[in-house]
Amino acid sequence: xxxxxxxxxRHAPQARPARxxxxxxxxxxxxxxxxxxxxxxxxxLALGWVxxxxxxxxxxxxxxxxxxxxxxxxxGSPTYGFLHFSAAGPFAGFYKDIAGQGWADWLFMLGLLxxxxxxxxxxxxxxxxxAAAIMLVLMWSVVLPPANNPFMDDHLIYAxxxxxxxxxxxxxxxxxxxxxxxxxIVRRFPILA
Numbered sequence: 001x002x003x004x005x006x007x008x009x010r011h012a013p014q015a016r017p018a019r020x021x022x023x024x025x026x027x028x029x030x031x032x033x034x035x036x037x038x039x040x041x042x043x044x045l046a047l048g049w050v051x052x053x054x055x056x057x058x059x060x061x062x063x064x065x066x067x068x069x070x071x072x073x074x075x076g077s078p079t080y081g082f083l084h085f086s087a088a089g090p091f092a093g094f095y096k097d098i099a100g101q102g103w104a105d106w107l108f109m110l111g112l113l114x115x116x117x118x119x120x121x122x123x124x125x126x127x128x129x130x131a132a133a134i135m136l137v138l139m140w141s142v143v144l145p146p147a148n149n150p151f152m153d154d155h156l157i158y159a160x161x162x163x164x165x166x167x168x169x170x171x172x173x174x175x176x177x178x179x180x181x182x183x184x185i186v187r188r189f190p191i192l193a
Contacts, residue, residue, distance in 0.1 A: 037169070037172050037173040038173050038174065040165065040168050040169070040170035040172075040173070041122070041170060041171075041172070041173040041174035041175060042174075043161060043165065043170065044119050044120075044122060044125075044165050044170040044171070044174075044175070045119070045120055045174065045175075047119055047132070047158060047161065047162050047165070048115070048116050048117075048118070048119025048120035048121075048128075049116070049120065050116075050158070051112050051113075051115040051116035051119065051132065052112070052113070052116025052117065052120055053116075054112050054116075055109060055112035055113045055116055058071070058072055058076075058078040058109065058112070059071060059072045059073060059078075059109065060072075060073060061073075061074065061076070066078075072105070072109065077099075077100040077105050078105050078108055078109055079098070079099055079100060079101070079104045079105050079108050080099045080100035082099075082142065083095040083096060083098065083099035083100075083104075083142060084096055084099035084100065086142060086143055087099070087142050087143065088142075088143050088144065089141075089142075089143065089144030089145065090144060091141050091142065091144070095142050108135075111131060111135050112135075114128070114131065115128050115131050115132045115135065118131075119132065119162070119165070120175075121175055121176050121180075122170070122171035122172075122174070122175020122176050122177035122180070123171070123175070123176050123177060123180040124180070124192050124193075125165060125166035125170065125171045125177065125193065126166045126191060126192070126193060127191070127192060128162075129162045129163050129165050129166050130163075132158075132159070132162040133159040133162055133163050136155045136156070136158050136159040136162070137155065137156070137159055139155050140153060140155035140156055140159075166193075180193070181193050
């Protein structure tokens with residue numbers, strides 16, 4: 001005897017749809033989202049601190065890389081040592097020529113300070129990230145090739161990481177990013193978000 005599809009479906013046991021615990025799924029997704037936000041904030045703060053610390057050490061000679069006598073506030077040059085003594089490779093002549101120039105010192109130090117504050121506070125993330133990436137690539141180009149690899153070193157890795165921060169919303173936790181985006185200047189000039 002041949003059963004029709006209609007009679008089979010009427011009498012066949014119906015498979016129950018799998019029970020989905022929406023609360024558990026939502027909670028798991030929410031905790032992953034929270035963890036991601038805080039992990040990105042930690043990366044943002046760590047990279048910001050790298051720049052801010054360099055500014056503080058070079059300005060005040062805190063003794064880590066810059067002695068008190070070499071501090072910028074005591075007449076030392078924040079660019080001279082690295083650019084003059086470490087420059088190697090195809091751009092060495094250019095970097096040795098600008099080593100210790102007043103304009104180069106000011107641009108470098110203002111860059112360190114602005115990037116450090118922007119990243120640590122979570123404000124002006126696009127501008128901070130772009131400036132950081134440019135500065136890191138320039139610092140990478142001072143010593144070519146890098147000591148441990150034909151082309152890759154920590155400067156390029158930091159540059160990639162810092163460029164990802166604004167794209168991934170790293171300003172959403174542990175910072176002033178949400179407030180910053182509501183300010184009049186950002187509403188007028190969205191590029192500053």
